[in-house]
Structures are given as C-alpha cells and as structure tokens.
Amino acid sequence: MIKITLKDGSVREYVKGITVLEVAKDISKGLARVALAAKIDGKVIDIRTPIEEDVELNILTFEDQEGKEAFWHTTSHVLAQAVKALFPNVKLAIGPAIENGFYYDFDVEKPFTPEDLEEIEKEMKKIVKEDYFLERFELSKEKAIQFMKGRGEDYKVELIEDFPEGETISFYKQGDFVDLCAGPHIQSTGSIKAFKLLSIAGAYWKGNENNKMLQRIYGISFPKKKQLDDYLYRLEEAKKRDHRKLGKELDLFSIHEEGPGFPFFHPNGMILRNALEDFWRMEHEKRGYKEIKTPMILNEELWKRSGHWDHYKDNMYFTKIDDKEYAIKPMNCPGAVLVYKTKMHSYRDLPLRMGELGTVHRHEMSGVLHGLMRVRNFTQDDAHIFMTPEQIKSEIVGVIDLIDYFYKTFGFKYHVELSTRPENSMGSDEAWERATNALIEALQEKGLDYKVNEGDGAFYGPKIDFHLEDSIGRTWQCGTIQLDFQMPENFDLTYIGPDGEKHRPAMIHRVVFGSIERFIGILTEHFAGAFPLWLAPIQAMIIPIADHHKEYAQKIYKKCKKNKVRVEIDNRNEKIGYKIREAQLQKIPYMIIVGDQEIENEKVSVRSRFKGDLGILEVDEFINKLLEEIYNKTYENIDIKKS
Incomplete structure (x- = not known):
C-alpha cells in the first residue's frame, strides 16, 4: 500500500500502481469528470500516470493554471x-x-x-x-x-x-x-x-x-462554450477599451516618433494625472509620509554601491559630466537612502516614511513598447520606509492596508503573490530568510491568501505583488512591497537604539500605483474612458439650446468654476441632440441643458452619462450633488455592456 497526501492535507491509502484518474474517481465522480492533469510532489503529470510510492498529490482542473x-x-x-x-x-x-x-x-x-x-x-x-x-x-x-x-x-x-x-x-x-x-x-x-x-x-x-x-x-x-463566448466578448471589449485609441479620442496623451517610449501628456491627461497625484499626496500625508524629491542623474559610484550596476546595468541610460560617468536613475531608492544619511537618526525617529513621485528611465527594447503600459520613462509613486526590526511587520501591514484602500477606491479586486529570492541576487541566505518570513507573517496577520512565485523577487529582497483585476477580468501587477536588508548594509545606514549604540535599520520599498503612466492606461481601459466624476477631465458640459441662452449658461459656468468644478460650455451653433451626443462620446459625466424654461425658473436640466435624464434641479442643489460625488470619489457600477 502507498500513502497519498491530498491538497487539503488529508492522507489516503491505495494499492501501489493506482493512476491519478482512479484516485480522482475515488474522491468524487465530479472531480474525475473535470480532472485534466495532476501534480505529484510538485511535478505536473498526466492523470493516467500510475503512482508507485508515497506522494503529495494535487489534482488539476481548468481552475488551475x-x-x-x-x-x-x-x-x-x-x-x-x-x-x-x-x-x-x-x-x-x-x-x-x-x-x-x-x-x-x-x-x-x-x-x-x-x-x-x-x-x-x-x-x-x-x-x-x-x-x-x-x-x-x-x-x-x-x-x-x-x-x-x-x-x-x-x-x-x-x-x-x-x-x-x-x-x-x-x-x-x-x-x-x-x-x-x-x-x-x-x-x-x-x-x-x-x-x-x-x-x-x-x-x-x-x-x-x-x-x-x-x-x-x-x-x-x-x-464549455459559454467560457469561450465570454472570452471572445472580452477580447472585443478590450479592443474598444484600448487606452491608445481612447487616449487619442479623449485627448489625454500622445507618443511621437521623436521619442518612442516617452509619452507626452496633453491638458486633459494632466488633469487626470494631477487628480491621481493629489489623491496620493493627501492619503500619504494622513499616514505620516514625508514627501521628498531626488535628482534624476547620480554618479556611477552610487549605482555600484546600491547594486544596480551589477544587477540592472543593461536597463540603464548613462551620460558623462566633467569626464566622469553618471547614470540616469532607473529607481528612486538610492536617492532616498542618501536623504536618510544626511543626519543621525534615533530609534525614536523611526519608522521614517519617505514618499516620492519620482520620474525614472529604463531602457526597454522597441519591440515591447506599448502605449502607456510599457514605456521608457515613467513616474513611480515610490516610498521608502526605514524602521527598526521590531517595526517591520506593522509597517508591512500598514502598507497592505493603504494599497487595499487605494484599489477599493477605484473598484478593483486584487490577488496577492509572494516572490522569493532570484538567482541574480545580493546578500546572505540568512538575510533573505528573515525578509521572506517577515512578509509571510504580515500576509498571515491580514488573512490574505497568496501564491508563491519562486525566484521572482527583486535582486535586493523578496516582495509582495498586488495583481488587480479590471472590469473585463484582466489582471495587472501594480502595487508591490519589497523588504530590503541589503541596501542599508551597502550604505552603512544606522540609527541610535535605546542602548545608545548604533543599529542597522530595515528598509521597505513600495509603490501603490506602480507607474503613474501605466496606472492611467489601466484606468482608461477599466472605465472605458468614462472616468468617475472626480477624475474626469471635464466634469460637466453646459449646453445652451439657442444663442439667447448663452448668458445664463455663462452665469452657471462661473458659479461652477467658483466651486472648483471642471466645466465647459458648448457654444457651437449645432442642434441640441448633436451637442448631447458629442458630450456623451467625450465621456463627460454630466450635461447641463439650458433653455427658456431653465432661465425662467433659474434652474438647470441635468443629464447623467450613466443614468440619463435627472430632471430639473436648483443650480446650488446640482453643484452640491457634484461636490458630494467628487468628495466621496464615488463611481458607477461598471457594466462593460454600457461602457
């Protein structure tokens, strides 16, 4: 007899030579019907394979990759x-x-x-x-x-x-x-x-x-046929949602042959970008982060000391200044380390949370460049946290909570993956084990299920990656938390402990958006360009029906602007139906219709991009409704059939 340990930890005894399929049938006829392959002691095999010895067995269905x-x-x-x-x-x-x-x-x-x-x-x-x-x-x-x-x-x-x-x-x-x-x-x-x-x-x-x-x-x-139908529908949806197409239609950004991989943001794109960055700053300030800004170009010696020279050189750009070698930064972390080193720190100063919206440059092959999703320069919403060993778990948990809050604000579901030590890494086995265990403990404290990606960590430390799911079921890796004992060692970072002696801090590298550019691309496709009110470049379009309604439209415009609502007037000599359709094509959340009746009652007729005609409202009532929706950062339920 042989012992077979199943995925749930239970152990069953069978006659030597039993096949995986026969085990599946013994567990459940339903499982046997959907079984496609199996894992024996981590190796993927056919379900017809006979089992000759004690093993760990995981029967694989279409739900498993x-x-x-x-x-x-x-x-x-x-x-x-x-x-x-x-x-x-x-x-x-x-x-x-x-x-x-x-x-x-x-x-x-x-x-x-x-x-x-x-x-x-x-x-x-x-x-x-x-x-x-x-x-x-x-x-x-x-x-x-x-x-x-x-x-x-x-x-x-x-x-x-x-x-x-x-x-x-x-x-x-x-x-x-x-x-x-x-x-x-x-x-x-x-x-x-x-x-x-x-x-x-x-x-x-x-x-x-x-x-x-x-x-x-x-x-x-x-x-199943339905699975294929759903997949093909999502493919068609993805074509409609392509952020490169919508970016052009909504005048958000462009990329030119004079700078492949280097995006140009237009005024509408800058409004969206600034809204994201303002949100980032506000939420980080609430959580005790201090914002810094570090230089774009630093000398060769720094990058050798940080480990980037040996482990990341092929992705970097270089230049010469005064006959000395310099590099354009591919990451922000060494700059944050230099800021930390400008003064002596006490354990009472820690944790020290430094945030930076830092532009970085990385050399990408031309064949992989793709709109905003894969570029050569981008802004990372970086932060580096310096802490005592006792503070590691609580700081990781705090970052997990922050990332969770951000993604829920945009309506994203997500799953978590833990990436361990890669072959091309620096540091001792002991340091890597400590770092990996600390990440696991934080994930366990939060009760988060996670998948392990063996050997996919950063060269300086293991990491937790957050893969968010958009409205048509695609996943995108955005947020990450990396725990690093190597860079504090390389740069001889210290703090004075309660004993009056110098100690080595630990360091967290983390991003929430990941790349601002890429996150904008993801949001554009997630919302099919129909951004929530607080992100929409134009939040309301005032549409006068005739020329003699323009004066009242201007009055409403000024009142909206005074309340910091992003509003425009469509003064073109076009039919009202045409103007409404144009506003809908531009994905503008609200249309304010102005005619004789509205002037007479000193009110406005309002149409919502999502809900249609909202009827006639008091001007102040409507503006308050907008301000409440902007403040709460609400978004409509995303329905891909309507977007």
Missing part, C-alpha cells in the same frame, strides 16, 4: 493534426500553451489565410468529435531521430538532436497523428468542447531572425 496549460497544449496538438490533414506537406515546429491559449508554428509553402483558419477549425471539430485518446510512448534518442526523419519532420529532428545522449524521448499519439512532446496532456480530444483560432503571425524558428520565417497560428480553447 497548470490544468489550463495541459488543456491548451492538447488543443495545440489538435490544431497540428488538423493542419497536417489539410496540408500534408507542412512541417511541424513547436506548439506550446501560453499565458492565454496556445499557438503552433508551421513551415508551409504559402502563408495561411483567414479562409484557411475556417477550414482548419472545421477539421479540428472532427478530431474532437472522434474523441481520440492521447497515448504517451517513449523512444531512445537514436530511434526518435529515425522515427521523425521517416515522417519528414526536420524541425522535430533538430529538437531531438539537442537532447543529451542517452536520454529517453517522449511522444504523444492521437489517432494517426504523432508529435514529439514532454506533456502533460489531457486524457482525450473529446474534452475540448469550445475553441477558436484567433490570428496568424510570422515567427522565426527558435526566435532567431537568421532562421526561416514560419507561420504561427494562435488559438484559445475551453471546456
């Missing part, structure tokens, strides 16, 4: 089988699962067309209907090479030749189709109930531009 990957990887094999059936002379390259779906690369005589994709999808449906069982088998390296040569698969032969001598090579067979593959895969093709081929692109073999250009087909698949 590894389960999705097995499902999508199998769909890529179905795609390859369909292409081979329709285009027998095609040569197969690789077909992995990716973050959202899968792709397969093909060497084909002429590029695929959209019409080809339709025919391929039809063929894939036949393969799914046949419900082919995926059978794994292994060959020696020599036999594997001969096997693939016999099938004319030159790219597969090249891959096998790269394997070490003596290694066993695995394959998967479904029907008459065979592919070189390490797996894992789901049990059969019949489980793939819904799929869609999304696009075609060119891709060099092995990503090397000196190699042949292949044809890459991207796709997505799900166990």
Whole structure:
C-alpha cells in the first residue's frame, strides 16, 4: 500500500500502481469528470500516470493554471493534426500553451489565410468529435531521430538532436497523428468542447531572425462554450477599451516618433494625472509620509554601491559630466537612502516614511513598447520606509492596508503573490530568510491568501505583488512591497537604539500605483474612458439650446468654476441632440441643458452619462450633488455592456 497526501492535507491509502484518474474517481465522480492533469510532489503529470510510492498529490482542473496549460497544449496538438490533414506537406515546429491559449508554428509553402483558419477549425471539430485518446510512448534518442526523419519532420529532428545522449524521448499519439512532446496532456480530444483560432503571425524558428520565417497560428480553447463566448466578448471589449485609441479620442496623451517610449501628456491627461497625484499626496500625508524629491542623474559610484550596476546595468541610460560617468536613475531608492544619511537618526525617529513621485528611465527594447503600459520613462509613486526590526511587520501591514484602500477606491479586486529570492541576487541566505518570513507573517496577520512565485523577487529582497483585476477580468501587477536588508548594509545606514549604540535599520520599498503612466492606461481601459466624476477631465458640459441662452449658461459656468468644478460650455451653433451626443462620446459625466424654461425658473436640466435624464434641479442643489460625488470619489457600477 502507498500513502497519498491530498491538497487539503488529508492522507489516503491505495494499492501501489493506482493512476491519478482512479484516485480522482475515488474522491468524487465530479472531480474525475473535470480532472485534466495532476501534480505529484510538485511535478505536473498526466492523470493516467500510475503512482508507485508515497506522494503529495494535487489534482488539476481548468481552475488551475497548470490544468489550463495541459488543456491548451492538447488543443495545440489538435490544431497540428488538423493542419497536417489539410496540408500534408507542412512541417511541424513547436506548439506550446501560453499565458492565454496556445499557438503552433508551421513551415508551409504559402502563408495561411483567414479562409484557411475556417477550414482548419472545421477539421479540428472532427478530431474532437472522434474523441481520440492521447497515448504517451517513449523512444531512445537514436530511434526518435529515425522515427521523425521517416515522417519528414526536420524541425522535430533538430529538437531531438539537442537532447543529451542517452536520454529517453517522449511522444504523444492521437489517432494517426504523432508529435514529439514532454506533456502533460489531457486524457482525450473529446474534452475540448469550445475553441477558436484567433490570428496568424510570422515567427522565426527558435526566435532567431537568421532562421526561416514560419507561420504561427494562435488559438484559445475551453471546456464549455459559454467560457469561450465570454472570452471572445472580452477580447472585443478590450479592443474598444484600448487606452491608445481612447487616449487619442479623449485627448489625454500622445507618443511621437521623436521619442518612442516617452509619452507626452496633453491638458486633459494632466488633469487626470494631477487628480491621481493629489489623491496620493493627501492619503500619504494622513499616514505620516514625508514627501521628498531626488535628482534624476547620480554618479556611477552610487549605482555600484546600491547594486544596480551589477544587477540592472543593461536597463540603464548613462551620460558623462566633467569626464566622469553618471547614470540616469532607473529607481528612486538610492536617492532616498542618501536623504536618510544626511543626519543621525534615533530609534525614536523611526519608522521614517519617505514618499516620492519620482520620474525614472529604463531602457526597454522597441519591440515591447506599448502605449502607456510599457514605456521608457515613467513616474513611480515610490516610498521608502526605514524602521527598526521590531517595526517591520506593522509597517508591512500598514502598507497592505493603504494599497487595499487605494484599489477599493477605484473598484478593483486584487490577488496577492509572494516572490522569493532570484538567482541574480545580493546578500546572505540568512538575510533573505528573515525578509521572506517577515512578509509571510504580515500576509498571515491580514488573512490574505497568496501564491508563491519562486525566484521572482527583486535582486535586493523578496516582495509582495498586488495583481488587480479590471472590469473585463484582466489582471495587472501594480502595487508591490519589497523588504530590503541589503541596501542599508551597502550604505552603512544606522540609527541610535535605546542602548545608545548604533543599529542597522530595515528598509521597505513600495509603490501603490506602480507607474503613474501605466496606472492611467489601466484606468482608461477599466472605465472605458468614462472616468468617475472626480477624475474626469471635464466634469460637466453646459449646453445652451439657442444663442439667447448663452448668458445664463455663462452665469452657471462661473458659479461652477467658483466651486472648483471642471466645466465647459458648448457654444457651437449645432442642434441640441448633436451637442448631447458629442458630450456623451467625450465621456463627460454630466450635461447641463439650458433653455427658456431653465432661465425662467433659474434652474438647470441635468443629464447623467450613466443614468440619463435627472430632471430639473436648483443650480446650488446640482453643484452640491457634484461636490458630494467628487468628495466621496464615488463611481458607477461598471457594466462593460454600457461602457
């Protein structure tokens, strides 16, 4: 008998050689129906795998990322089988699962067309209907090479030749189709109930531009049709919400060929940006942060001392001043450290919380630049907290609470990930263990579930990352909390303790927005450009119906401006319906209609972008309503079908 420890910690005994699927059936018939793959002692395997010894077992479904990957990887094999059936002379390259779906690369005589994709999808449906069982088998390296040569698969032969001598090579067979593959895969093709081929692109073999250009087909698949329908709907929504398109339509920002990756903010974009920064300053002041500003350029010696020279040099820009080497800062932390060092600190001064809206520059390859989401210069809403070891947990908890407050203000849900020591790191094992444990203790105190990302921490310390979810279900990594014992050591930071002796402080690096630019891009797509009132560049548009109504419109304008409401007047000689539609296209929250009746009663007719006609209101009543909504930072329930 063998002992199998399940995900919930329970232990079950089974006969040696039982398969994962049989274990799933014993637990629940429902679990067996949705089981796609499994993890045995951390390694992902097929559900048909026999278990020969005591193990920890986690049965994976489509709810698990590894389960999705097995499902999508199998769909890529179905795609390859369909292409081979329709285009027998095609040569197969690789077909992995990716973050959202899968792709397969093909060497084909002429590029695929959209019409080809339709025919391929039809063929894939036949393969799914046949419900082919995926059978794994292994060959020696020599036999594997001969096997693939016999099938004319030159790219597969090249891959096998790269394997070490003596290694066993695995394959998967479904029907008459065979592919070189390490797996894992789901049990059969019949489980793939819904799929869609999304696009075609060119891709060099092995990503090397000196190699042949292949044809890459991207796709997505799900166990249920509704999941596919929802995904395709979100894709269409994402196109409408593209912040680059909305940024141009709403006149928020632009990017020019004179400065790729360096965004230009327009007046409307600056209003939005300043509103975010004012909110940031106000909330940080409440929590005891002191704002600082540090230089953009500092000398080479500083960056060597901080560790950036050895660990981040490839992402930095450099310049020479008076024949000495300087760097444009990619991060704000060394500047904050120098501010700390300007005077001696007592334990009574700690924690010391320094906030900085600091512009940084990082060298990004041109191919990855993307609107405001990936740029070469951006402003981080940085803060650096210097504290005694006893204050670490409470300070981390305080930052978690702050980030939670910010995200809830914008209507974001989020999940948390803990990233541990990377290979390219500095410092001792002991320091890293202390830092990692401190982050774990703070997460446990807050009762937050978290996922561990092994080896994904910063080079100077482990970190907690906050991944927020927008209104169409996409996730974005924004906030982060990094605990650092290395930089205080490198810069010999000290404070005087209760014993009168010098001690080493700990240091937290943290951001909430992350990058102001990127956060604006995320907000633009989250709200589809229809920002909450407190962020909207224009909060109300006054629309006089005719020329003789303009004087009263001006009176309302002045009253709104006096109360710091961002308001404009549409004085164009256009029909009222046209003006209202224009205001709605500009995503303006409120329209104030002015005509004879409004002048006679000294009132205004109000239309809401979300709620439609609100009727006739007293001017002061309406302005008070706006001020209350701005103060409370309220936002309408986000409905992607209305946005």
